[in-house]
Amino acid sequence: MEVELKNINPKFVELFTQTFAFTEEEFALFLSSFKCKTISKKDYYLRAGEVCKSKAYLNKGCARNFVLDEQGHERILFFPFEDWWLGDFDSYYSGNPGTNYIQMLEDSELLVISKEKFQKAEQEIPKLKQWYSSKMLRSAIASRNRIEEMKTLSAEERYLKLIEKQPHIFLRIPLQHIASYLNIEPQSLSRMRNRLTNKH
Amino acid sequence: MEVELKNINPKFVELFTQTFAFTEEEFALFLSSFKCKTISKKDYYLRAGEVCKSKAYLNKGCARNFVLDEQGHERILFFPFEDWWLGDFDSYYSGNPGTNYIQMLEDSELLVISKEKFQKAEQEIPKLKQWYSSKMLRSAIASRNRIEEMKTLSAEERYLKLIEKQPHIFLRIPLQHIASYLNIEPQSLSRMRNRLTNKH
Numbered sequence: 117m118e119v120e121l122k123n124i125n126p127k128f129v130e131l132f133t134q135t136f137a138f139t140e141e142e143f144a145l146f147l148s149s150f151k152c153k154t155i156s157k158k159d160y161y162l163r164a165g166e167v168c169k170s171k172a173y174l175n176k177g178c179a180r181n182f183v184l185d186e187q188g189h190e191r192i193l194f195f196p197f198e199d200w201w202l203g204d205f206d207s208y209y210s211g212n213p214g215t216n217y218i219q220m221l222e223d224s225e226l227l228v229i230s231k232e233k234f235q236k237a238e239q240e241i242p243k244l245k246q247w248y249s250s251k252m253l254r255s256a257i258a259s260r261n262r263i264e265e266m267k268t269l270s271a272e273e274r275y276l277k278l279i280e281k282q283p284h285i286f287l288r289i290p291l292q293h294i295a296s297y298l299n300i301e302p303q304s305l306s307r308m309r310n311r312l313t314n315k316h
Numbered sequence: 317m318e319v320e321l322k323n324i325n326p327k328f329v330e331l332f333t334q335t336f337a338f339t340e341e342e343f344a345l346f347l348s349s350f351k352c353k354t355i356s357k358k359d360y361y362l363r364a365g366e367v368c369k370s371k372a373y374l375n376k377g378c379a380r381n382f383v384l385d386e387q388g389h390e391r392i393l394f395f396p397f398e399d400w401w402l403g404d405f406d407s408y409y410s411g412n413p414g415t416n417y418i419q420m421l422e423d424s425e426l427l428v429i430s431k432e433k434f435q436k437a438e439q440e441i442p443k444l445k446q447w448y449s450s451k452m453l454r455s456a457i458a459s460r461n462r463i464e465e466m467k468t469l470s471a472e473e474r475y476l477k478l479i480e481k482q483p484h485i486f487l488r489i490p491l492q493h494i495a496s497y498l499n500i501e502p503q504s505l506s507r508m509r510n511r512l513t514n515k516h
């Protein structure tokens with residue numbers, strides 16, 4: 117399905133036309149490289165074992181990225197919401213099968229660009245490289261910070277950090293997924309919420 | 317201290333002159349932006365609370381990057397060896413005081429380039445941007461993989477992964493630091509090593 121401008125998240129338009137100053141032609145060219153894809157709640161954008169061959173802008177909806185541990189338990193890495201980009205970096209660049217599952221937690225709408233089309237767009241629009249390079253930098257910093265958090269914060273501190281960064285998360289993500297993200301049991305999370313809510 | 321070509325790790329020279337095809341002039345210009353700095357074992361390149369204002373290539377030696385948790389315990393994030401770049405990303409880009417300590421575990425030699433000189437070099441040598449962009453990408457992937465490992469692997473599996481990736485680590489890094497990296501007690505690491513060694 118072709119992408120229609122009126123349906124696009126304004127943050128996407130602003131990012132490329134303002135922050136990275138794409139001309140009208142450049143933006144139109146870039147946009148024409150995307151396909152719109154809808155995925156129903158509980159369906160997958162990507163599964164472990166598949167090769168990730170595209171980047172996808174989450175125009176509407178939310179998802180969970182998870183991996184399986186050696187015992188086959190799901191371990192949630194993060195929750196993408198609107199204005200995130202979905203994919204499995206390592207698989208995308210290496211061409212090897214990935215380890216990430218990306219499952220939609222709401223009926224969602226993605227703007228998908230294939231690896232080939234992205235590379236072509238990068239050649240035609242040099243500003244796209246600038247964006248991607250700054251995105252990689254921010255992604256590297258965010259991941260480093262996440263590692264620090266995992267190393268230094270207790271479950272309660274990570275819970276407080278989560279609601280500080282994504283205050284509406286409990287309205288959209290089921291409790292058991294948030295517990296998995298925090299590496300605690302759902303019962304512990306419920307108790308923690310009650311205790312912290314009663315404090316205030 | 318100025319940097320002398322004969323003392324530089326061949327990987328540094330190869331990276332820029334071959335992989336990124338700097339001309340002789342570009343490489344000489346780039347190299348002249350660095351200062352050589354020696355730091356004794358146990359001394360620090362960076363401390364939490366300081367603003368990171370330079371990038372440093374670890375020409376010789378090794379270090380540990382750590383942060384403090386809320387209780388003031390040291391939590392080791394990784395062990396840089398020769399051919400790594402040292403710094404606190406987030407602080408370098410934000411200009412805010414950082415959270416990382418970088419302490420040398422051997423008498424070490426660094427090639428240090430200030431933020432200003434690096435920015436100037438990037439303007440004069442566009443290929444430098446390509447290198448940095450690919451480095452950020454690899455760094456983002458490595459950090460994502462590390463988060464996955466922390467989420468999915470047991471201490472024993474992380475131990476095996478560590479010696480697979482850095483086989484000489486036990487020859488250069490004290491046991492208690494490796495235990496801290498793996499989030500286990502030094503005694504547990506000793507027992508694990510004995511058990512796994514006797515298996516083979």
